[in-house]
Amino acid sequence: MTQVIATMAGTVFTVNVAVGEEVAAGQVVLVLESMKMEIPIEAESAGKVTAINVQVGDFVNEEDVLLTIEA
Template sequence: MSQVMATMAGNVWKIVVSVGEQVEEGQDVVILESMKMEIPIAAETSGIVKEIKVQEGDFVNEGDVLIELE
């Protein structure tokens, strides 16, 4: 299992995957909004989305787990 973590603090603007979806390494899975900029967060490994730990509108800190892949 691997985790997709926030690379910086910000608000979850959009979640672009759903539970059960196959994602590839480098694919954007979440878009954060910070300082009026959109920051795409990509999966570091391929896998299937097991759990989405955040909701759109949530505030996250750098290092927070956003998505778990299996």
């Protein structure tokens, strides 16, 4: 199980995956917006998305768990 963590504080701009979807390592799974910049967040490993903990418009802090991927 891999947790995708926010690398910085910001607002969830897009969620590019759904629960049950297979993702590849390096795939952009969501985008955060901070200070008018878009920050792509990538999956560190391949697997199936088992949980998404955020929605578009949510504010997240650095180190928050955004979603979970199971190999």
